[in-house]
Amino acid sequence: FGMTTPQTIGGKILVVFYGFLGCSGAFLFFNLFLERIITFLAYVLRYFHEMDLRRKGVIGGDRRDSQASYDDTLDQWKPSVYWVMLYLFLACVVLAICASALYSPVEKWTYFESLYFCFVAFATIGFGDYVSSQQPYYDNVEWYRLGNFIVIVCGSCFMYSLFNVTTIVIKQFLNWLIQKLDCRCTYLKKTKIQIRPPIPRGRRNAITPEHLKHANRTAPPKTVADISEPDSTYDSEGERRNSNEMISMQDFLKSNKVSLAVMQKELHESALRGRAIILPSRPPVEEFKPGSVGPLAIACKKLGEDIA
Template sequence: MGGSRAVCCPALRLNEDNARFALLALFILLYLVCGAAVFSSIERPMELRAQRAWSRRFANFTRCHNISRLELGAFLREYEQASMAGIRVDPLRPRWDFTGAFYFVGTVVSTIGFGMATPVTVSGRIFLIFYGLVGCAATILFFNLFLERIITLLAYILRWFHERRRQRSGLSGASEGRRGSSPSGEADSLDDWKPSVYYIMAILGGASLVISCCASAMYMPVEGWSYAESLYFCFVAFSTIGFGDLVSSQKATYTNQSLYRAGNFLLILMGVCCLYSLFNVSSIVIKQFLNWMLKRMECQGCRRGPIRRRARAHCNAVHPAAAAKARPHAVSMETVCDSDTDGRRVSGEMISVKDFLASNKVSLAIMQKQLSETANGGPRQSHSRYNGFSRGVGALAIMNNRLAETSVDR
């Protein structure tokens, strides 16, 4: 009974994680629908009153100056194109009907914030504050869960290619011959193998580029943008910069309108998730590069300064345990100066598949532990020495701690 429970528990935990991810996605979808309904009911009446007032003023102006509506509309469009003054007279879809409000809340919780529609009523602005707090927090958690799962999937795929490469090169047969003498065998060597962080970054970058190219091919004929403008919009939207100078799905009518809006929503969602993951992986590479530069600078200071040279000689001559009691700063100097090889060893490695087989869940416990230790004022002791992956809370901390757990000596 005990053995079957041990076997079933990992699968149960895996199912719980996937169920939590699906439940969060469903919650966000329902949250968007409810938010769109609330914002539409609050802001739609004000929009209708503003449209009626504008129509009356427009009709009075054309009647007083004996100008036709078509001529005045064409003149305003030409003025907008010439001066880029932001006057919008094109037939745009309503901002605060249900579909417009749904698009708006999507830009809110994803933190894109195009700015093509903003609440103008006091109740709508107050509701936005509380709605954004919950929605943005849930969406960030969704991105973190997606980040973990996409890296897990890529780790499995890269491991499969690694196994095929080993089989083609004949290393698997040689390992089979040594398996009788090795207690761990080939399986452990494959489990301890880690995919390169640069491969992960290249795959995520390629996926983001493919999604951007597909979306741009759709935006060109539908929105009337050039291909460069479409790519520009994709980056601004997927990176959640959200300037708002170009915004998709804003015309009153489209050919196959429902299909286009659904495709637009899915492409933006996929693009944001991929580019979010790419940014987090790239930030780890940048952090490793900065730590490598700092270590190089500190080691050069060890060699140049007479005091630091003595400290470094003392560190190399004294056992680390004795040096920790006598001169704690000397141990720190030795650790920094002699960690170049460790830095090179972990800089190109990522997540061990063995750890993914053991547990596939977001490191919320790590985040809670960091927050608790920070609140209590206690120093956080990292299990890896100056590996460049310590400290931080959030998506970057999740990946950092995952990498750190697989970077220590086994």
């Protein structure tokens, strides 16, 4: 709480090394307590879950094969994180109420001040505005300090476990919020896409001009003399062309130096006219996930949460 501090250089150096090892050991102790308390609550919740299944008649029949299958299902069953958080919260509240009943008459605090001290002490905040066991005289001071030590240690363990389980609930809320926001943004983007109506266009011929097509339609039929003339449907290289084409495609490309890539692009754009533009598929939304080590990973593993 800051009421006792080192004053000499040697004491400050000792605090650095002692604090490093002490905090590491305290974190290990808190993590072990977190694992044990969640395991205990999981067994308790599993027991009530099994009793509920027996009451409904789901298990407990005469068939051994069905009983074995239900036992395997119970082995894979994980408790709900919300129930675990509720029980840890109730444990912290009950411990704080009992400790406040101890602090209020002994330290001459009000009951609200005692509750406030319990939260600050259990959460390891330690402002130092309220500190227990600092008066010069107490009745049965040894028993009071022992009880004060046990209450603060147990309260810190329960509060540490509650904080880590609450982080899982916050993670689930953030994932739900991210998915909702992403769905809303996707809907807004889809509503902004306007489908262009098809534009009526006449049939185009890039080779034969329009006035020559009309001339061919109104031209008189060929006579015998025309047929006897050399065939003009073949170009100079012997390749056949359409009847209405003035020159072959190969001669046209050579003479005008048109790039095939440009023509393909224009044909693709003309084919897309009058159709809805299909956007590329979006990557999946990344979820907020905890790490694979630490107290959060311990809680996620015990409660069946996926971690990556």
